[in-house]
Amino acid sequence: MVERVIIIGATGNVGRTLVRQRVEKDMGSMHRNPTVIVGMASREEFAFERDGIPPEKALAFAERKSIGKDTHSSNVFEDIFNMIKGCWEPFRVIDVTASKEILDLHLRIIGCTDSTIVTANKNPVALSVYSDFFRLVSEPQRYGLRCSVMAGAEAVNKIMDLKDLGVLIKSIEGCFSGTLGFIADRINNGGLLSDALKAAVENGYTEPHPASDLDGSDVAKKILILARLAGHRLELSDVKISPFVPEEYMRNEDPGEFVSSIGSLDKEFKERSKEARGKGNVLRYVARLSVRDGTPAVCVGLEEVHADGPLGDLSGTLNRIVIKTDLPGSMHYSVTAPGAGLEITGQNVRRDLLYQIRDRRLVT
Ligand SMILES: NC(=O)c1ccc[n+]([C@@H]2O[C@H](COP(=O)([O-])OP(=O)(O)OC[C@H]3O[C@@H](n4cnc5c(N)ncnc54)[C@H](OP(=O)(O)O)[C@@H]3O)[C@@H](O)[C@H]2O)c1
CATH class of the missing domain: 3.40.50.720 (NAD(P)-binding Rossmann-like Domain)
Structure with missing residues (x-):
């Protein structure tokens, strides 16, 4: 057969x-x-x-x-x-x-x-x-x-298995976009946002229109899938999305003009990353599910995370997921993987x- x-x-x-x-x-x-x-x-x-x-x-x-x-x-x-x-x-x-x-x-x-x-x-x-x-x-x-x-990586299957085993997932946090990870990494290392975006385009990491990466919708879909697999009856509209750059930049339909327009944000992002570094933090585009008293909250956005924390030491296009459960004495489950690829x-x-x-x- x-x-x-x-x-x-x-x-x-x-x-x-x-x-x-x-x-x-x-x-x-x-x-x-x-x-x-x-x-x-x-x-x-x-x-x-x-x-x-x-x-x-x-x-x-x-x-x-x-x-x-x-x-x-x-x-x-x-x-x-x-x-x-x-x-x-x-x-x-x-x-x-x-x-x-x-x-x-x-x-x-x-x-x-x-x-x-x-x-x-x-x-x-x-x-x-x-x-x-x-x-x-x-x-x-x-x-x-x-x-x-x-x-x-094993993100999907790990969460399905934990759910089937009756393990309560308290939180899922992760960096799920190789493209946004690459850009954040460049900024954390002192680079300009516009240079980082251009390099991401040149390396073929972005969608044909890079706004489709920077709007956060792809990351929002990913955390929604994981939150649903963890047992939560959520819709995409329940995910609070903060785009990587302000909403008004996304309206530019021409990819080239969009990339050029990002230069006006360089100073702001440089200051933001300097301020983060001063506190021992780095910028990451983070997707997060947190469950309090059985109620889930899901959000995606650019955050300061501690440089030595679970999402802090990523570099380049690497992705990571960190799952915390109610299993007594259990360690956080954490997997790092390359940002997919063909x-x-x-x-x-x-x-x-x-x-x-x-x-x-x-x-x-
Ligand atoms: N690239 C990665 O590393 C990666 C990693 C994980 C998951 N994925 C996912 O894998 C999928 C494919 O990615 P890709 O980079 O291979 O995309 P792609 O190069 O754009 O290819 C899309 C394929 O789907 C067909 N297609 C597109 N829209 C269609 C429609 N409405 N009805 C029927 N067929 C349609 C296209 O046919 P035509 O040739 O006729 O247009 C083409 O064969 C995406 O959902 C992507 O998110 C990609």
């Missing part, structure tokens, strides 16, 4: 990496039930071959080359759902899009079929209302979301997939 995989978003950065890794590592040959890519989708095309898309064709599709007659094109999500619904055997569906409209497909796959999902796309789990979120994650073996937050994300998508393989067994 083979595990049939459909990759949605196969032409993107993560999708392409994933396809290449799958072909190079040949994860399939090691298992009794090997995985085979049978479907690949971009925004406008869905290619499907029941017996598996040959590696050279899969690589060509990932490079956005048409692979011929098997390609459907009308409504991709509808085509994918119909294909899944029409087959008696389950599929392993991977979402490596950044789509905000894909929630309905996730819900239909989980609700109406025996197929499973692995998602690196955080939108379905962060933009959904809590009840839909719960419908998705309530069968963890059918819905893998480890790559939605700190793809290179190779790590591809690998961890495949890792979630491993947990969904039926009767997972190695062959020699």
Whole structure:
């Protein structure tokens, strides 16, 4: 028996990496039930071959080359759902899009079929209302979301396990953006905000429009996912977001003009970091869930933290999560990880997939 995989978003950065890794590592040959890519989708095309898309064709599709007659094109999500619904055997569906409209497909796959999902796309789990979120994650073996937050670490799975074990999570705090970590690190070391932002753009760390990083919304989605996994019925609107730079700067729709406008904040940020250093602190863009008497509060924003504290000694694009629980005598759980990246994300998508393989067994 083979595990049939459909990759949605196969032409993107993560999708392409994933396809290449799958072909190079040949994860399939090691298992009794090997995985085979049978479907690949971009925004406008869905290619499907029941017996598996040959590696050279899969690589060509990932490079956005048409692979011929098997390609459907009308409504991709509808085509994918119909294909899944029409087959008696389950599929392993991977979402490596950044789509905000894909929630309905996730819900239909989980609700109406025996197929499973692995998602690196955080939108379905962060933009959904809590009840839909719960419908998705309530069968963890059918819905893998480890790559939605700190793809290179165990943030998601650790919190799910603690919740299942009945451990009360008192707080979660973390630096979840490699881009904002990089900028904060430069400022803490005496650099100018505008230079740090330009370097982040040049290094390819930012979104096409860097305001999408600096507005804090991505970090807010991540802490919301973790807070929900910790058992709190929260919506995105419950997260108090303080952007990295004042709101009025975000309105500039031109990325180049946006970056240039940031120079007017250099002096303010320089003074702020100097003041922090004088107190033995550093600036970090922190996401925080704190629970008091069972009531959760969630916020994200630029904060002063002690240089020797749990979030103080980060550098570059490193991410960290610190979880405090009510376990008597327990240490804080803390994990540091690189700010994801394509190779790590591809690998961890495949890792979630491993947990969904039926009767997972190695062959020699
Ligand atoms: N990059 C990382 O290190 C990293 C780490 C963790 C998680 N992630 C997440 O992984 C996802 C993919 O990131 P990426 O950098 O690979 O993005 P990307 O390069 O923009 O690729 C997005 C892929 O999804 C497809 N797509 C986009 N919008 C779609 C829509 N509305 N309907 C159907 N398909 C759509 C695109 O198809 P077309 O080619 O036709 O446009 C493309 O194949 C994102 O959700 C991101 O947040 C990324």
